[in-house]
Amino acid sequence: MAADRRTFLKLLSAAGGVAAAALTVIPALRAFASPLASRPGPENWIRLGEASEFDLDVPVNVNFVQTVQDAWVENRVLHNVWVYTEDGENFIVYNGRCPHLGCGFSFDETAKEFRCPCHRGRFDAKTGAVLAGPPPRGLDLLETRIEKGILHASYRDFRAGVPDKIALG
Amino acid sequence: MKSLFGWLDERLDVKGLRRALLDREVPDPLTWWHTLGSATLGVFLVQAISGMVLATYYSPSPDHAYASIGYIDGVVTGGALLRGMHNWGASAMVVLVLAHMIRVFSLGAYKYPREVNWLVGLVLLFAVLGFSFTGYLLPWDQKAYWATQVGTGIAGTTPLIGAELVSLLRGGVELGAATLTRFYAFHVLWLPAILVACLLPHLGMVIRQGIAPRPKALEDGAPPRTTDPSYPAYYAPAYAATKQRGARFWPDVIAKDVLIVLLTIGVIVLLATLAPPHLDGPADPTDLSYIPRPEWYFLPLYQLLALVPGSMETVVAVGVPTALLLLLIALPFVDTGSKRNLRHRPWSMAGFVVILGSSVLLMDAAIRARAPVSVAEGGRHLSSTEMAGRALFQTQQCGSCHKVAGVGTSEQGPDLTEVGLHHSSAWMHSYIENPKRFHPDSEMPAFGYPKLSHQEIEELAQYLASLRGHAPAGVPPQFHDTFP
Numbered sequence: 260m261a262a263d264r265r266t267f268l269k270l271l272s273a274a275g276g277v278a279a280a281a282l283t284v285i286p287a288l289r290a291f292a293s294p295l296a297s298r299p300g301p302e303n304w305i306r307l308g309e310a311s312e313f314d315l316d317v318p319v320n321v322n323f324v325q326t327v328q329d330a331w332v333e334n335r336v337l338h339n340v341w342v343y344t345e346d347g348e349n350f351i352v353y354n355g356r357c358p359h360l361g362c363g364f365s366f367d368e369t370a371k372e373f374r375c376p377c378h379r380g381r382f383d384a385k386t387g388a389v390l391a392g393p394p395p396r397g398l399d400l401l402e403t404r405i406e407k408g409i410l411h412a413s414y415r416d417f418r419a420g421v422p423d424k425i426a427l428g
Numbered sequence: 429m430k431s432l433f434g435w436l437d438e439r440l441d442v443k444g445l446r447r448a449l450l451d452r453e454v455p456d457p458l459t460w461w462h463t464l465g466s467a468t469l470g471v472f473l474v475q476a477i478s479g480m481v482l483a484t485y486y487s488p489s490p491d492h493a494y495a496s497i498g499y500i501d502g503v504v505t506g507g508a509l510l511r512g513m514h515n516w517g518a519s520a521m522v523v524l525v526l527a528h529m530i531r532v533f534s535l536g537a538y539k540y541p542r543e544v545n546w547l548v549g550l551v552l553l554f555a556v557l558g559f560s561f562t563g564y565l566l567p568w569d570q571k572a573y574w575a576t577q578v579g580t581g582i583a584g585t586t587p588l589i590g591a592e593l594v595s596l597l598r599g600g601v602e603l604g605a606a607t608l609t610r611f612y613a614f615h616v617l618w619l620p621a622i623l624v625a626c627l628l629p630h631l632g633m634v635i636r637q638g639i640a641p642r643p644k645a646l647e648d649g650a651p652p653r654t655t656d657p658s659y660p661a662y663y664a665p666a667y668a669a670t671k672q673r674g675a676r677f678w679p680d681v682i683a684k685d686v687l688i689v690l691l692t693i694g695v696i697v698l699l700a701t702l703a704p705p706h707l708d709g710p711a712d713p714t715d716l717s718y719i720p721r722p723e724w725y726f727l728p729l730y731q732l733l734a735l736v737p738g739s740m741e742t743v744v745a746v747g748v749p750t751a752l753l754l755l756l757i758a759l760p761f762v763d764t765g766s767k768r769n770l771r772h773r774p775w776s777m778a779g780f781v782v783i784l785g786s787s788v789l790l791m792d793a794a795i796r797a798r799a800p801v802s803v804a805e806g807g808r809h810l811s812s813t814e815m816a817g818r819a820l821f822q823t824q825q826c827g828s829c830h831k832v833a834g835v836g837t838s839e840q841g842p843d844l845t846e847v848g849l850h851h852s853s854a855w856m857h858s859y860i861e862n863p864k865r866f867h868p869d870s871e872m873p874a875f876g877y878p879k880l881s882h883q884e885i886e887e888l889a890q891y892l893a894s895l896r897g898h899a900p901a902g903v904p905p906q907f908h909d910t911f912p
Contacts, residue, residue, distance in 0.1 A: 261674075268679035275686035282693045283474045286510050287481045293505040330503075331487065331495035 299426040303414045307342060310350070310410045318343045318366045318373070318384050320355070325414075339363065340401065340412060341373070343384060352401040352412040353387055359394040361419040373398065395422045448635070449677070455641035455667075456675035461535075462639065463688040464528040469631075470689030471520045472623075474696060475559075478514040479616070486566065488612035490605050493568035494710040501707065512700025518560050520696055522725045525556050533759075533780065536768025537640035540654035540663060543760035545633040548626050550756055555623045562615040564723055568608065573711035574720030576611075577603050582733075585742040603713075639681070641670040643768035650766040659766065728787040731794035752783070810894060817891025820884055824875070832895060841872060846897035848905060853886075853893035855909035860885050865912050 307321050318341045327336050339355035353373075357364045362377035372390060373382040380392035387398030402413040418425040436442055485504055487496040500507040529549065532538055538546035565576040580603065584594035599606030646666050651659050675681070712718070722730050729748065736744045763776060770777050810818065821827070829841035847856070859866055861876035875885060896905070 265679060268683040272679050272683045272686045275683075275690045279470065279686065279690040279693050282690075282697050283477050283513075286506050286513060286697070287477045289506040290500075290504050290510045291481045291484065293503075293507065296505055330485075331492055331499040 299415070304404075304411050305414050307340070307352070307410045307412055310344075310405050310408055311347060313342055313344050313347065313350070313410070315347055316345055318353075320366070338414060340414065341366070341398075342410065342412075345385070350403050350405070350410055351385070351387070352403050352410075354399040354401055354415070354417065356399075356416065356419065357394060358396050358399055358417065358419055358424075359392070364398075395420060396424060399424055450682075452635070452638075452677050453671040454639050454675050454677050454681055455645070455670035456673040456680075457642070458639065458675075458681065458684075459535075459642065460684065460688070461531040462681075463685050464524055464531050465634075466685035467688045467692045468521065468524040468528055469627075470685075471517050471524060471692060471696070472627075474513060474693055475517045475521060476620070478510050478517065481510060482514055483616055486612075488566070488609050490568060490608055490711070493566065493608060494707075497567045497569075497707060501704075508704045509697075509700050512704045513696055514563075515705040516696045516699040516703075518563060519724070520692060521556050522560060524692070525553055529553060530780075530784075532640070533776070534770040535640060535643050536646075536770070536773070538760045539763070539766070539768060540659060541637055542633070542640060545630060545637070546760050547757065548630045548633070550753070551626045552623065552630060554753075555619055555626065558619050559615060559623075560723055560725070562611040562619065565608065565611045566615065567707060568711045569708035570711055570718050571708045571720060573603065573713065574718050575722045576607070578720050579722065579726075580607075582745045586746045587742065638667065638671070641667065643772075645670045646768055647766070647772070652766055653764045654766050655764045656766075724791075727794040728790035731790040731797065734794075734797070755779075810891070813887050814891045814894050816884075817887035817889070820880070820888045821891060824880070824888075826888075829872070833897070844892060844895055846895065846899065848893045848895045849897065849899055849903075850905065850908055851893075852905075852907045852909050853889040855907070855911070856892050857885055857889040858911065860888060 303325075305323055305325070307323075313319055320339055321342055322337060322339045324335055324337050327334050329336075341353040341355060343351045343353070355363055357375040357377065357380055359375065359378055359380050362375050364373050364375035364380070364382070366372075366384065367374045370381075372384055373387075374380070375382075375392070375394070378393050380394040381390040382388065382394070382398050383390055387400060389397050399415075399417045401415065404411050416427045418427060433442065482500065485496060485500045485507070487493055497511070500511055502508075504510075532546065532549070561576075561579060565572045580594055580597045583597055584590045586593055595601060597607075597610070598604075599610040646663065648666075650662055650666070653659070721727075729745070732748065733741060733745055763773070765773065767773050770780065826844075827836040829838060830836055830844045831839055832843075833845045851859075860880075862874045863870040863872040864874065873879075875888075880888070896903075
C-alpha cells in the first residue's frame with residue numbers, strides 16, 4: 260500500500276514537473292526561435308536611372324541608400340547593384356553581394372569579369388555565372404522593368420553560401 | 429545505462445548523494461504552507477528562463493529600449509505572452525516571497541537553529557524587491573520613467589548620504605541613459621549573482637538543518653527560552669521525533685511542491701494570456717502632468733508618503749523601510765521565547781497584525797486614490813496652458829472649497845468634476861475674476877488683478893474647461909453661460 264502510494268506520488272511529481280517545465284520552456288523557446296519564422300518582405304522596387312544613359316557592354320555600379328527597419332531600429336543603409344546591358348534595351352541587374360559569403364565584388368576591366376576580393380570568386384559579366392572559386396551559385400539576378408524610360412529593379416538580398424537562391428526577409 | 433550509472437556512482441557516490449538529498453526523512457505531517465518556498469523557487473526559474481529570452485531582444489538604451497519592447501510585443505512570436513509571464517511572474521515572486529516569510533514567521537521557524545537562514549532569506553527578499561524595482565524601469569515608458577524618478581528620489585532624501593546614494597543609483601545626477609544601463613546591469617547581472625549566491629546556502633541549510641516542523645512538536649516540555657543552555661539538548665530529540673513517521677523528501681514533499689509550482693505557473697501563464705502587460709507612452713521627461721505610480725506592492729509606502737506632511741517625509745520614506753528591515757534582522761535574536769505557534773506569541777501576533785493591517789489599509793487607500801486623477805482629466809494629455817492652470821488650482825488651494833472627482837477638502841463651493849461640460853472657459857474666466865458680479869452673495873473671493881494676472885486666470889479657466897468627468901471623448905459640452 261505504502262509502496263503503491265509512493266509510486267503514484269513519484270509519477271505525479273514527474274508528470275507535474277514535465278507540465279510545469281513545458282508551460283515555461285515552450286513560450287520561451289517559441290519567442291527565442293522567432294527569427295526562424297521571418298518571411299521575405301514585400302517587393303522593393305528601386306529606381307536605377309535613365310535606361311538610355313547606361314554604358315553598353317560595361318557593368319555599371321549603382322549605389323543607393325534606403326531606409327530600412329532593422330528590428331526595432333530604423334536605419335539608413337547603402338546597397339549597391341551592378342547593371343549590365345549589351346544593347347541598351349535588355350538589362351541584367353546583379354545584387355552587389357557575392358553569393359559565396361556576402362562580400363562586395365568589383366569589375367575587373369582587363370579580364371572583363373567580376374572578381375570578389377574575399378575568396379577570389381570570379382563571375383561572368385554577361386550572365387553572372389561562376390567562372391572560378393568557391394561561390395556555390397552564380398551572381399543573384401534581380402527582376403527589372405523599364406517604366407517611361409527609367410530602369411527599375413526589385414531589390415532583394417539572398418542567403419549566402421548555399422547553391423539555391425533563397426530570398427531573405 | 430545501468431553501467432553508466434554504476435560508473436558514475438563509483439566515482440561520485442551518486443547513491444550517497446541521493447540518500448542525502450532525496451531519501452532523507454522529513455517531519456510529518458507538514459502543512460501545505462510549507463510549499464511556498466518551492467513555489468517561489470519555481471517562479472524564480474520562470475523569471476530566469478523568460479528573462480534570458482527577453483534579454484535577447486531588449487536594447488538597454490533610451491533611444492531603443494521602448495521600441496525594442498514594442499518589437500517583443502508586436503513582432504516576436506509569442507513575445508507578448510513571454511513578457512506577460514515575466515511581468516506577472518514578478519508580482520508572483522513578491523507575493524510568494526512574502527507569503528513564505530509569513531509562514532516562517534507564524535510557525536516560528538526562524539527560531540533556533542534557523543536564525544542564520546532567516547537572515548539569508550532577508551537578503552533574498554531584498555534581492556527580489558531589487559529585481560522588481562530595476563525591472564520596472566526597463567521598458568522606458570512613462571510609468572517606468574516616472575516611478576523610477578520618484579523611487580530614486582526617495583533614496584535621495586536619506587540623511588547625510590542621500591545625494592551620493594542617488595548618484596550611485598542613477599549613474600549621474602539625473603535619470604537618463606546611464607541609469608538605464610545601470611538598472612539593466614543590476615537586473616541581469618548583479619542581482620542574479622546575489623540571488624544565486626544566497627539561494628544556494630538558503631537551500632543548503634534547509635537540507636542540513638531539516639525542514640521546520642509544525643510548532644506543536646517543539647513546544648511541549650520545551651525550556652522557556654531558546655537561549656537556555658538546555659535548549660539544544662531538548663531540541664535535537666524533539667525534532668528527531670517528528671521524523672519518525674517515515675515520510676521522505678522524495679516523493680512525499682516533492683509531490684506537493686510540484687503540484688503547487690504547476691498551479692502557480694499555470695496561473696501566471698493564464699494571467700499573461702488574459703491580461704498582457706501594459707505599455708505606456710514612451711518616457712517623456714518634459715511631461716509634467718504624468719502622475720507616476722509604483723508597482724502595486726510598493727503602494728503602501730507610496731500612500732504613506734502621500735499622507736505625511738512634507739517635513740516628515742524623509743523620516744517616513746527612509747525611516748519606515750529601514751526600521752522594518754532592522755526589526756526583521758533583530759527578530760530571531762530578540763524573540764528567543766521557545767513558543768513557536770503565532771497564537772502563543774502575543775507580541776509577535778500584535779506586531780504582525782499591525783504591520784499587515786496597516787499595509788492593507790494603505791494599499792486600499794492607494795487604490796481608491798487612483799480614481800480621481802484619471803477621471804478628472806480622463807487620462808488626456810493636458811496642454812501646457814492647462815497644466816499651468818492645474819498648478820494654479822493647487823497653489824491657490826481651490827480644492828479647499830471645490831471638489832474635483834472626489835478630491836478636495838470641503839464642499840463649500842460647487843463640485844467642478846464636470847464643469848467643462850457646462851461652462852465655457854470665457855465664462856469661467858469672467859467668473860473667477862469677480863464672482864460677486866454673477867452672484868452678489870457668493871462667498872468665493874475675487875481672483876482678478878492684482879491677486880492673479882489676466883494670463884493666470886485664463887490658464888485656470890482653460891484647465892477647468894478641460895474637466896469633463898466621465899464624459900467620453902468627443903461628447904460636445906453644452907454651455908449654460910449667463911453673463912450679468
